Amino acid sequence: MKQPDLQIVVDQIADEMAQQSERGVVADYIPTLASVSPSHFGMTIIDHDGNCYMSGDADVAFSIQSISKVFSLTMALGFVGDGLWSRVGREPSGSAFNSIVQLEWEQGIPRNPFINAGAIVVADILLGRYEPREILGEFLRFMHTVTGDDTITIDEAVAKSENETGFRNRALANYMRAYGNIENTVERNLGVYFHLCSLSMSCHQLASAGRYLMCGGRRAPGTSDTIISQQRAKRILALMMMCGHYDGSGEFAYRVGLPGKSGVGGGILAIAPGIASIAVWFPGLNSQGNSQLGSNALERLVELTGWSVFRTDQ
Amino acid sequence: MKQPDLQIVVDQIADEMAQQSERGVVADYIPTLASVSPSHFGMTIIDHDGNCYMSGDADVAFSIQSISKVFSLTMALGFVGDGLWSRVGREPSGSAFNSIVQLEWEQGIPRNPFINAGAIVVADILLGRYEPREILGEFLRFMHTVTGDDTITIDEAVAKSENETGFRNRALANYMRAYGNIENTVERNLGVYFHLCSLSMSCHQLASAGRYLMCGGRRAPGTSDTIISQQRAKRILALMMMCGHYDGSGEFAYRVGLPGKSGVGGGILAIAPGIASIAVWFPGLNSQGNSQLGSNALERLVELTGWSVFRTDQ
Amino acid sequence: MKQPDLQIVVDQIADEMAQQSERGVVADYIPTLASVSPSHFGMTIIDHDGNCYMSGDADVAFSIQSISKVFSLTMALGFVGDGLWSRVGREPSGSAFNSIVQLEWEQGIPRNPFINAGAIVVADILLGRYEPREILGEFLRFMHTVTGDDTITIDEAVAKSENETGFRNRALANYMRAYGNIENTVERNLGVYFHLCSLSMSCHQLASAGRYLMCGGRRAPGTSDTIISQQRAKRILALMMMCGHYDGSGEFAYRVGLPGKSGVGGGILAIAPGIASIAVWFPGLNSQGNSQLGSNALERLVELTGWSVFRTDQ
């Protein structure tokens, strides 16, 4: 498939999405998310040569929410290595992002690091080595390194709201603590967890952050800085493919065919391995809690570019 | 990654696997499977140029069992198109291959076509248009076409044994019939289903059969015959990636990184899109019902060749 | 509490129920049940002196359906004794009458003999000793003995309809057979099961049949014929209290306070131990599948007579 002009592609997708009326529903469980206009959209593609293509509100920061689970997992694997997997599984959950039923069946071991329970265990693993402030400092440093942009910050108002309403996450954390899979106090743990979820980033910043996953662990195209090993990069992509969209992961793989991770703020980070890092933002969510138009936009992107990992013309 | 000599690769993997002592447990629910020696192994790679590399018992026929779900799905999509998806989902199951719990929760709609319940619905959809004999005739013709080998047959002794012991499948079929998602009588349905699962094939034949998935729907490298569209080939690969190893699909994606489908006879068909069709056979199963050494062999293959769909050096 | 005149009581309840507009919904899964008018009602009380009080259609036969589970359990315990309990539990189910989820969790052992799965095991236990025709013959003889009425018959049309539509029961039976808890073929088993459920009886006959449970195992007031031991009578009453109304058993105990068993035909048999055997029939069902006005009628009866087993003025 001949590579099309990517700026034309992103502009075309922006036009098409602007005409769609089914935009999903903006998350409303905290005021800072509820107040976001569903008419926002943004898209950024950074390709393997480092070229950047943008459309819409690609420079407007939004709450990346669960997309940060990719970065906190990367950081935790860097700190503790594969020992992490004794406390978190690697299977699709087969249920909603915040289901507690599976935890009872599997005795406190979450099925993967991209559902809430799994990311709470990841935060607990980080707390086994560092103080909360250190973790957040390291996390921001990590994000500044992978993006090359040190203006990225945590939105304290979001973290505060999450903390005030996060009863279901408290239930998950306490439940796992009862099984010994959370070692820190729940408040200490969730203090970290909610902050990690409250990162504000634009599509441009998010696509920049995804470059190390596009590049087999190297920080960016054209550099030799290594963020993680190539092996680990592939494995994180596998986890994103299998578990990145909660109970809509199968649908995303079927329609889009790229590893991706969604957040309740309406963002999706998708990686075409070796080809491109892509971020989209459409705040309205579908019934699985994934960005409705974000999934559509990525489906169109893959139709126009042929970037599915399942393409056969290589 | 420079492409290694594939014959050396398959020989090396054969050697390594021969030395492994943890070989899993051979399925014993029917005599024809229970009597298979766990010391068998076979491996075949057919690459995008049509070259074939084999080791071990690559020409010995075995019962491909659930691997046939890939082929019956392909055939059913050819007959009825995407309307099929109103009766079967596309999500990983999050539970064992024969679980009935999910069917109660989702009111008779199986989560995907590669668990038993899903393949039973596929058989029912075929029965909506054809008589049982016609379906089996068409199925064999399809297998003869995609392999170019008209010696492939259904093992009637296996089909008979499956039929005699298939109480759990009868439970699944009756349960779905109670919800109206099975339209034929259960015995008529399972007669077809059990025969479809009882195909005997060698690794060589199986890898040949997988060529249309490697080649974007074309029958084989170097031909222009089309079995299915490129779009459909990609989507079937996505389903294999997400759901091909039951509740071990995440682990297979993490370790191997290729779309694959396993069978309880110990076979696995894996596809490196655009690169190779691979079949392995090691009869011993792990606790999820997937071939223990088969998974190991494929993990080594990907380490030696770099064929993961998540590789980033393209 | 002074014993009121029971004929006045049954007439008063008949009047009150006739004025209620919320009558529930008649079961419609088979034609013979769907065609029953929801305006029917019947009530019979037989007291410990053998006096009989009736109102409404107390002499009209209806399909007693699951109420027969009490009688088939009684007969099976007579044949095989307490060994029966190795294959059936004695706990409330916590779920719907035809749920299959619990069977997966508890590996083929139904929670009690009054849900469908449990009664199917009871039929299987009977088949361990007798041919289907013998069982039905013995069952009718048992019913003729306990009622003193040899006109009671099985409605073959109902049995046939049940057989034609009983997919969920087939799922349950096959599922338990997969775990080895059903020893006969499913068709042989369900042939018996569906016939046992298809008994036609009037309220008068049903209240007569319940006398042995009112009388501690003796056939009727004033006789010394023993149907079962006093110990066993008490235990069957305990099971009726705990499990007799599916997932509405707690509500029935709370509001009525008597051991009872409902059927989807709209009948309820309730026993005031040592005091009375009571049968009511109102075809409309509530959301748990129990007779809506039947429960109300029994609640009123207990208010007017003080017969709850939890009364404290003894």
Add this chain to the structure above:
Amino acid sequence: MKQPDLQIVVDQIADEMAQQSERGVVADYIPTLASVSPSHFGMTIIDHDGNCYMSGDADVAFSIQSISKVFSLTMALGFVGDGLWSRVGREPSGSAFNSIVQLEWEQGIPRNPFINAGAIVVADILLGRYEPREILGEFLRFMHTVTGDDTITIDEAVAKSENETGFRNRALANYMRAYGNIENTVERNLGVYFHLCSLSMSCHQLASAGRYLMCGGRRAPGTSDTIISQQRAKRILALMMMCGHYDGSGEFAYRVGLPGKSGVGGGILAIAPGIASIAVWFPGLNSQGNSQLGSNALERLVELTGWSVFRTDQ
């Protein structure tokens, strides 16, 4: 059945239980429970004439734990009436005392007030009207009134230990708060809940406390003081029968046939309506978390006295 001499009965049961070697396992999740010797036993019967029969350690205080759920429910019904039932169900749970699965299925409404989740809602309902200290003060006053013994106290060391280890209860409370069925902060709620569970009472005191349930709501035999209405007393007894022994309630009804409530400290309160209030204490628990020998002792008591609510010789 002629009434036997009850002192002989309690002594005989004490002897029999002393000879049993299967004593179950003492709860060990908090030190104050783990340190209790499994060789303790105590039994008290208070009959409808107010006579008291005791054996063993009937005057030794132990932690009544969940038995207090009967008393907190009584008090809450007194304060808020039947409106309580909009937030708690009345059905047996069909699962373990601390299961969270059911809460997800039924969207935050616990199945009954005698499982932990239900009693936590009861505490929350009390907190809707009173401050924590007031509730505990009222609760002790209530216990002093019903027992006629104002030495009964809450064991602060137990409450503190419960609070330190109660992660699963925190999970339940947070989970229900996410559904809006807990209105107070979880810490405020559990502070009350854990204190209510930490009452120390002897068998003698517990049997005294149960008199109002034996007497149809009157405080004690021979008085006209009313604690609750007769209607409410019957209903609480119905709830105890259906839900008093968690997922062993059916077994208790089958073997004993009396409304009862167990606690993890090894106590059981059982009521023979209109006849006797009975307390037993054997610290060893069976697999459902109910006193192993306590159940056996009550089964023998009913065999020797005929007090089952299902007896038919009245």
